[in-house]
Amino acid sequence: MAATVDVNLDDYKYGFSVPENYAFKAEKGLSERIVKQISEMKNEPGWMTDFRLRGYKHFLERPMPQWGGQGMLNTINFDDIYYYIKPVGADKAFESWDDVPEDIKNTFDRLGIPEAEQKFLAGVGAQYESEVIYHSIIKDLESKGVIFLDMDASLREHPEIVKEYFGTVIPPEDNKFAALNTSVWSGGSFIYVPPGVHIDLPLQAYFRINAQNMGQFERTLIIVDEGAYVHYVEGCTAPTYSTDSLHSAVVEIIVKENGRCRYSTIQNWSHNVYNLVTKRAQAYKNATMEWVDGNLGSKLTMKYPAVWLMEDGAHGEVLSIAFAGKGQVQDAGGKIVHAAPNTSSVITSKSISKGGGRTTYRGLIKVAPNATNSKSNVLCDALILDDQSASDTFPYIEIENNNVSIGHEASVSKVSEEQLFYLMSRGIEEDTASNMIVSGFIEPIVKELPMEYALEMNRLIEMEMEGSVG
Amino acid sequence: MSTSLSIKDLQVSIDDKLILKGLNLEVKPGEVHAIMGPNGSGKSTTAYALAGHPAYEVEGGEVWMDGVNLLELSPDERAQMGLFLCFQYPTAIPGISMANFLRTSYNAVKGEEGEDGKKKPIPIAEFRKKLLEKMDLLKMDKSFARRYLNEGFSGGEKKRAEILQMTLLEPKVAILDETDSGLDIDALRIVSEGVNSMLSSERAFIVITHYQRILDYIKPDYVHIMYDGQIILSGGPELALRLEEEGYDNIVKSITQNGNGGN
Ligand SMILES: Nc1ncnc2c1ncn2[C@@H]1O[C@H](COP(=O)(O)OP(=O)(O)OP(=O)(O)O)[C@@H](O)[C@H]1O
Ligand SMILES: [Mg+2]
Numbered sequence: 001m002a003a004t005v006d007v008n009l010d011d012y013k014y015g016f017s018v019p020e021n022y023a024f025k026a027e028k029g030l031s032e033r034i035v036k037q038i039s040e041m042k043n044e045p046g047w048m049t050d051f052r053l054r055g056y057k058h059f060l061e062r063p064m065p066q067w068g069g070q071g072m073l074n075t076i077n078f079d080d081i082y083y084y085i086k087p088v089g090a091d092k093a094f095e096s097w098d099d100v101p102e103d104i105k106n107t108f109d110r111l112g113i114p115e116a117e118q119k120f121l122a123g124v125g126a127q128y129e130s131e132v133i134y135h136s137i138i139k140d141l142e143s144k145g146v147i148f149l150d151m152d153a154s155l156r157e158h159p160e161i162v163k164e165y166f167g168t169v170i171p172p173e174d175n176k177f178a179a180l181n182t183s184v185w186s187g188g189s190f191i192y193v194p195p196g197v198h199i200d201l202p203l204q205a206y207f208r209i210n211a212q213n214m215g216q217f218e219r220t221l222i223i224v225d226e227g228a229y230v231h232y233v234e235g236c237t238a239p240t241y242s243t244d245s246l247h248s249a250v251v252e253i254i255v256k257e258n259g260r261c262r263y264s265t266i267q268n269w270s271h272n273v274y275n276l277v278t279k280r281a282q283a284y285k286n287a288t289m290e291w292v293d294g295n296l297g298s299k300l301t302m303k304y305p306a307v308w309l310m311e312d313g314a315h316g317e318v319l320s321i322a323f324a325g326k327g328q329v330q331d332a333g334g335k336i337v338h339a340a341p342n343t344s345s346v347i348t349s350k351s352i353s354k355g356g357g358r359t360t361y362r363g364l365i366k367v368a369p370n371a372t373n374s375k376s377n378v379l380c381d382a383l384i385l386d387d388q389s390a391s392d393t394f395p396y397i398e399i400e401n402n403n404v405s406i407g408h409e410a411s412v413s414k415v416s417e418e419q420l421f422y423l424m425s426r427g428i429e430e431d432t433a434s435n436m437i438v439s440g441f442i443e444p445i446v447k448e449l450p451m452e453y454a455l456e457m458n459r460l461i462e463m464e465m466e467g468s469v470g
Numbered sequence: 471m472s473t474s475l476s477i478k479d480l481q482v483s484i485d486d487k488l489i490l491k492g493l494n495l496e497v498k499p500g501e502v503h504a505i506m507g508p509n510g511s512g513k514s515t516t517a518y519a520l521a522g523h524p525a526y527e528v529e530g531g532e533v534w535m536d537g538v539n540l541l542e543l544s545p546d547e548r549a550q551m552g553l554f555l556c557f558q559y560p561t562a563i564p565g566i567s568m569a570n571f572l573r574t575s576y577n578a579v580k581g582e583e584g585e586d587g588k589k590k591p592i593p594i595a596e597f598r599k600k601l602l603e604k605m606d607l608l609k610m611d612k613s614f615a616r617r618y619l620n621e622g623f624s625g626g627e628k629k630r631a632e633i634l635q636m637t638l639l640e641p642k643v644a645i646l647d648e649t650d651s652g653l654d655i656d657a658l659r660i661v662s663e664g665v666n667s668m669l670s671s672e673r674a675f676i677v678i679t680h681y682q683r684i685l686d687y688i689k690p691d692y693v694h695i696m697y698d699g700q701i702i703l704s705g706g707p708e709l710a711l712r713l714e715e716e717g718y719d720n721i722v723k724s725i726t727q728n729g730n731g732g733n
Pocket of ligand 2: 513514515558647648
């Protein structure tokens with residue numbers, strides 16, 4: 001059945017849901033039995049089952065972080081969440097949209113994914129609940145040895161590479177939510193780009209939650225070999241429900257000598273989703289890693305994309321945009337670890353809060369004793385649109401040698417009356433004028449995105465601006 | 471004959487301090503009025519209050535434009551009616567390109583209403599052509615279109631950009647607040663020519679200035695002297711020359727001695 005039911009749409013365009021139609025839905029709550037059940041259903045090798053259990057053990061032991069959005073974190077009821085839901089027909093990811101079950105295909109049609117794929121993408125993965133339902137890459141790249149698969153398929157088809165890298169960048173014990181992800185992960189992408197291969201068009205993954213009280217725990221691993229390049233883009237949405245959902249992903253990236261990886265996120269979760277994601281990359285000799293992180297929507301986001309600069313000359317960059325409206329907390333930023341000499345990094349964060357929303361920049365720059373002649377620059381700007389909204393900055397800096405250059409600049413501003421008046425004195429209405437000021441504010445980051453995503457980003461910000469007025 | 475702008479006994483305060491203390495001025499279509507006056511006499515306050523700046527509190531008086539009570543309109547509505555202010559100190563807005571800003575403004579002011587009551591935007595190519603034409607007239611480099619609005623513009627470049635906006639929006643009443651200050655000699659000529667090219671029997675100008683120089687290019691029909699929030703003397707172009715010779719002090723003295731306030 002393909003009829004769609006709109007649930008409490010308000011201003012969030014992606015808040016629709018379709019009737020549940022699942023091959024398997026684990027009972028609510030988390031237990032060792034469920035962890036084993038997931039692994040069994042996926043026919044995983046023993047080492048992966050053990051790995052999951054290791055994650056589960058640590059998840060139980062690890063206390064909840066008592067910082068960031070701890071007030072909201074403490075209200076998550078882990079027993080009230082479905083940890084694994086397999087849609088009907090999701091035994092493997094299809095390579096043609098025609099094979100995808102109709103109700104799911106309709107959902108992705110409404111989200112514009114197949115259309116975008118035809119227009120400007122080199123490959124697409126689409127995840128629905130716990131499973132990747134569609135995955136495809138242009139043939140030309142396949143013949144060059146590029147691997148772009150869903151994570152479960154890559155474990156079946158390339159077990160040796162997965163085993164070599166899985167959990168090496170972010171071990172199960174890294175933090176409570178990485179541990180949770182390790183225990184119940186499902187779906188996500190695996191990318192391998194062979195030496196020297198330059199993928200011109202972006203690869204995109206789209207994550208969709210449909211069920212109520214759903215927990216989505218995708219796992220992504222990207223390996224960019226020497227001198228190779230890839231731009232990976234992820235988008236995500238969910239229906240608006242009155243109960244909460246949980247999204248807790250782990251993304252591990254390895255960029256080898258002279259390689260470059262750009263990972264762009266346009267997160268647009270409905271306002272009932274906890275978004276607690278661990279993202280970390282390792283950049284080797286003269287390699288470049290760039291995170292472009294657009295955080296819109298969600299109830300609480302805690303996300304600090306990290307780059308470990310492992311070898312001489314590596315460069316890391318985090319560009320982060322956050323928008324917090326009514327009832328939302330965006331606790332975002334970036335982490336850079338300079339672990340080798342002559343490494344450089346830049347963190348640029350722009351946050352906007354409105355209608356009582358709260359944004360926090362939380363960042364860490366760490367320079368190891370051997371990382372001489374390293375450079376880092378942090379710039380964080382907050383724009384506060386009204387008196388109910390707020391913004392904080394927590395820039396942590398740990399430097400263990402003297403021969404480094406670290407710059408840090410922070411600003412907090414309100415939309416200035418003078419700017420607003422200037423635009424209005426040119427006939428521009430107040431709402432349009434404040435939208436223009438906001439889009440001007442994030443322009444330095446948005447201009448880094450491919451045009452299609454830049455337009456999307458501006459459109460989403462505009463929608464949030466309208467949505468949080470009422 | 472109809473009036474473009476009719477200001478009656480206007481009183482305006484900022485932060486509870488009364489700045490305009492009963493301003494009277496009648497401006498008819500096709501006229502050029504110059505307002506001169508010492509620093510702090512309330513010239514810019516007049517300009518801001520007419521444009522509707524929210525910090526400028528109207529305490530009394532009336533302002534009519536084409537029979538409409540201007541004081542009841544928001545700043546954008548005033549602009550849409552055809553009022554334009556060339557700012558003494560234009561505001562910079564980072565991240566917004568001149569071209570994007572100008573097109574948004576153009577559509578808001580000049581866009582024709584479609585059947586649905588919404589304004590129809592001008593096609594991008596058509597706007598671009600128009601913009602380049604006007605930039606050429608003002609001898610502005612094309613690259614300004616891509617730059618962020620007023621950001622990093624030199625003083626003179628900002629003024630030129632203001633005039634560019636005016637030539638695009640073709641207002642009915644244009645107020646130029648010290649547009650001549652900060653312009654080099656060539657720029658003053660170019661900008662003045664830009665203004666003169668817009669003189670028409672349907673358009674009125676209010677030119678606020680300290681110097682006779684710009685009035686050599688843009689010939690005023692009337693010159694007003696503003697002092698302590700009021701126009702204390704009005705006359706023809708010769709008044710600006712007299713001012714140049716005698717200075718404010720002497721003129722103010724002669725007026726107060728004669729007990730001759732207002733115009
Ligand atoms: N925001 C403000 N707060 C307090 N006083 C103000 C403010 N803006 C203007 N004023 C005061 O109002 C008076 C008139 O200022 P205005 O800018 O209108 O003068 P002006 O005639 O344009 O002077 P100038 O020739 O220097 O440009 C001045 O005394 C000024 O200090
Ligand atoms: Mg002034």
